Amino acid sequence: MQxxxxxLALALIxxxxxxxxxxxxxxxxxxxxxxxYPPFSEVxxxxxxxxxxxxxxxxxxxEMQAECSLVQQEWDGIIPALQSRKFDAIVASMAxxxxxxxxxxxxxxxxxxxxxxxxKAGTTLAPTPEGLKxxxxxxxxxTIQDRFVTATFTGSEIVRxxxxxxxxxxxxxxRVDVVFSDTLAVDGGFLKKPQGKGFAFFGPxxxxxxxxxxxxxxxxxxxxxxxxxxFNAAIAAIRANGTYKKLNDKYFDFDVYGK
Amino acid sequence: MLHGYALSLLEGAALxxxxxxxxxxxxxxxxxxxxxxxxxxxxxxxxxxxxxxTVIRAVPDLVLMLLVFYGGQMAINSLGERLGWAYIDIxxxxxxVLTIGFIFGAYFTEVLRGAFLAVPAGQKEAAIACGFTPxxxxxxIVGPQMLxxxxxxxxxxxxxxxxxxxxxxxxxxxxxxxxxAQAAGSTREPFLFYGAAALLYLAFTTLSELGFAWxxxxxxxGTKKASL
Amino acid sequence: xxxxxxxxxxxxxxxxxxxxLQLLVLALAxxxxxxxxxxxxxxxxxAWAWRPVWGFTYVIRGTPLLVQxxxxxxxxxxxxxxxxxALWPLLxxxxxxxxxxFAINTCAYTTEILHGAIKAVPAGEVEAARALGxxxxxxxxRIVLPSALRRCLPAYSNEVVLMLHGTALASxxxxxxxxxxxREVNSVHYLPFEAFITAALxxxxxxxxxxxxxxLAERRWLRPFLPRA
Numbered sequence: 001m002q003x004x005x006x007x008l009a010l011a012l013i014x015x016x017x018x019x020x021x022x023x024x025x026x027x028x029x030x031x032x033x034x035x036x037y038p039p040f041s042e043v044x045x046x047x048x049x050x051x052x053x054x055x056x057x058x059x060x061x062x063e064m065q066a067e068c069s070l071v072q073q074e075w076d077g078i079i080p081a082l083q084s085r086k087f088d089a090i091v092a093s094m095a096x097x098x099x100x101x102x103x104x105x106x107x108x109x110x111x112x113x114x115x116x117x118x119x120k121a122g123t124t125l126a127p128t129p130e131g132l133k134x135x136x137x138x139x140x141x142x143t144i145q146d147r148f149v150t151a152t153f154t155g156s157e158i159v160r161x162x163x164x165x166x167x168x169x170x171x172x173x174x175r176v177d178v179v180f181s182d183t184l185a186v187d188g189g190f191l192k193k194p195q196g197k198g199f200a201f202f203g204p205x206x207x208x209x210x211x212x213x214x215x216x217x218x219x220x221x222x223x224x225x226x227x228x229x230x231f232n233a234a235i236a237a238i239r240a241n242g243t244y245k246k247l248n249d250k251y252f253d254f255d256v257y258g259k
Numbered sequence: 260m261l262h263g264y265a266l267s268l269l270e271g272a273a274l275x276x277x278x279x280x281x282x283x284x285x286x287x288x289x290x291x292x293x294x295x296x297x298x299x300x301x302x303x304x305x306x307x308x309x310x311x312x313t314v315i316r317a318v319p320d321l322v323l324m325l326l327v328f329y330g331g332q333m334a335i336n337s338l339g340e341r342l343g344w345a346y347i348d349i350x351x352x353x354x355x356v357l358t359i360g361f362i363f364g365a366y367f368t369e370v371l372r373g374a375f376l377a378v379p380a381g382q383k384e385a386a387i388a389c390g391f392t393p394x395x396x397x398x399x400i401v402g403p404q405m406l407x408x409x410x411x412x413x414x415x416x417x418x419x420x421x422x423x424x425x426x427x428x429x430x431x432x433x434x435x436x437x438x439x440a441q442a443a444g445s446t447r448e449p450f451l452f453y454g455a456a457a458l459l460y461l462a463f464t465t466l467s468e469l470g471f472a473w474x475x476x477x478x479x480x481g482t483k484k485a486s487l
Numbered sequence: 488x489x490x491x492x493x494x495x496x497x498x499x500x501x502x503x504x505x506x507x508l509q510l511l512v513l514a515l516a517x518x519x520x521x522x523x524x525x526x527x528x529x530x531x532x533x534a535w536a537w538r539p540v541w542g543f544t545y546v547i548r549g550t551p552l553l554v555q556x557x558x559x560x561x562x563x564x565x566x567x568x569x570x571x572x573a574l575w576p577l578l579x580x581x582x583x584x585x586x587x588x589f590a591i592n593t594c595a596y597t598t599e600i601l602h603g604a605i606k607a608v609p610a611g612e613v614e615a616a617r618a619l620g621x622x623x624x625x626x627x628x629r630i631v632l633p634s635a636l637r638r639c640l641p642a643y644s645n646e647v648v649l650m651l652h653g654t655a656l657a658s659x660x661x662x663x664x665x666x667x668x669x670r671e672v673n674s675v676h677y678l679p680f681e682a683f684i685t686a687a688l689x690x691x692x693x694x695x696x697x698x699x700x701x702x703l704a705e706r707r708w709l710r711p712f713l714p715r716a
Binding site: 313314316317318319320321322323325326333366369370372373376377379380383384408410411412415416418419422425436439443447448449450453454456457460461463464465468482483484485 | 545546548549550551552553554555557558561562563565566596599600602603606607608609610611612613614638640641642644645646648649651652655666669679680683684686687690691693694695698709712713714
């Protein structure tokens with residue numbers, strides 16, 4: 001009685017297996033996205049993905065004349081998912097850092113914005129390791145902000161969350177004293193919304209390349225150099241022909257490409 | 260009322276149910292086999308069943324799911340490379356169903372074993388004395404009586420299973436939990452959406468409990484109930 | 488397989504295991520203590536006794552632990568009136584929310600398990616006890632409960648192990664249990680396989696100890712129910 005379910009299971013796996021064309025011409029590309037990082041990547045009420053990252057991905061695919069499908073993946077496991085070929089590229093506001101370059105390759109950046117601390121409006125806390133000693137700093141796990149505060153704010157208690165939304169919820173509830181996040185994400189995802197009333201940025205913009213990298217790029221597997229080059233060409237193309245500006249202005253008041 | 264997310268939640272609920280039902284089938288089959296193995300006299304069968312229930316019950320579902328989905332994928336990838344196959348994708352739905360079915364097979368083994376033990380020993384002894392083969396004892400005498408005792412444990416585990424399907428959201432399946440979390444995140448109203456998800460799960464539970472109550476009455480025909 | 492990284496992270500995993508065990512023991516102790524009287528109430532014939540308990544187990548068993556945890560931790564904190572109340576210092580703490588959610592959850596399941604075991608006590612034994620002149624509570628204490636507690640051992644072992652897995656959800660509300668440590672290690676080193684297998688082995692170790700303890704208990708207390716053949 002034990003053999004039949006196993007055989008059935010095996011048959012199911014093989015039957016459901018789709019031989020995806022790993023064509024070196026990259027006509028079909030699967031793109032991994034997070035879907036939980038407004039305004040870059042979120043799920044609308046109709047269940048469809050939307051946001052700056054999504055629009056950029058579709059624009060690049062149109063430029064490369066490739067058919068793209070989006071695969072939603074939790075941030076925690078997004079690089080391992082790329083390694084195990086669940087998708088071919090990651091477009092999820094992923095910063096290009098040395099640490100990540102050890103395991104994946106990146107295209108050129110497609111935007112670059114700094115990170116800042118957010119706390120109660122009018123707070124008297126000093127944005128330094130000494131000033132925040134003993135305080136609770138909320139970050140999303142496995143982000144450049146996480147790495148930065150872990151290394152720099154050693155006297156503070158770092159509280160890590162799986163999703164950006166959870167960080168904001170706990171800031172609003174008072175469970176963490178400050179939050180350290182990408183300026184655009186926390187602005188569009190929290191400060192501009194009603195729940196963000198009474199909170200504001202404080203302190204400088206942090207953008208030390210050692211932690212924050214050189215902007216957000218598209219991650220691909222190390223072996224897929226052809227795909228990397230295609231993306232680079234596409235990024236340059238949409239920058240040149242005005243598509244980038246159109247998408248930029250749809251979401252933001254200033255040019256997010258950065259220096 | 261639900262800020263437009265109602266349809267999304269219902270779609271997630273449908274996916275949750277589909278995973279749960281198929282996993283149930285796999286789990287029941289594995290559980291019966293495991294329980295019989297554990298209660299048999301063969302040392303090997305007992306050992307294998309013990310290893311199965313111990314290891315599978317020991318590892319959290321989340322970890323197993325990730326191992327099957329990523330590890331299994333990597334294993335198939337490397338196997339495929341060696342044999343020259345094209346890339347075979349493990350569908351997240353299949354990975355979810357197999358993992359959950361496999362996990363709960365181990366729990367059902369324990370429940371069914373307890374149920375077998377609850378049938379008075381004299382039944383089995385009398386049956387053997389009358390000349391029934393072990394298979395006939397199981398199928399005609401002990402089995403039907405065992406079902407009545409298994410129901411509380413089975414119902415417990417079925418309810419756990421429906422909710423365990425929530426972990427498939429980790430491998431990208433948009434089940435009910437996943438969609439509630441998305442809606443809660445976008446609207447910053449966790450209470451509303453998790454509350455709505457809770458109500459949907461409760462609806463599944465109600466139907467399940469009604470079903471189990473009916474089944475319980477049906478199987479308890481002829482037994483006496485003492486009142487405390 | 489990068490064993491060096493795992494070896495170096497073992498102290499973190501040990502700390503995570505301690506947290507996991509603390510959560511587990513607290514939740515089980517509170518849950519079981521509450522479940523005993525509730526199970527008795529659930530088994531009484533009077534509707535005033537069993538309906539409220541049934542309602543409680545129905546709602547708690549009917550919803551995922553994750554949802555219960557989220558409602559307790561994020562859901563309640565959403566409301567200004569909760570944040571201003573006297574309960575806030577408790578509800579603010581992730582530890583309290585986690586233990587409370589786990590304890591309530593295991594209490595509901597244990598109540599049902601005990602109730603099922605109480606029902607499974609052969610009717611003849613209960614009637615004999617009453618015929619001998621034992622009062623209801625006496626029969627309960629001397630005949631029904633000892634028998635029921637023995638019978639529920641296999642199912643309760645399930646529940647204990649399920650609660651161990653449930654504690655993994657504590658990582659979702661920022662606590663550093665075993666799964667939380669595995670996720671941190673994964674996020675720092677990008678080694679999901681190694682990080683989660685190490686956590687799996689730790690859980691396996693804890694489970695083997697628990698299952699062994701239950702096997703000993705069963706050998707001692709379930710013996711009357713085993714076939715003599």
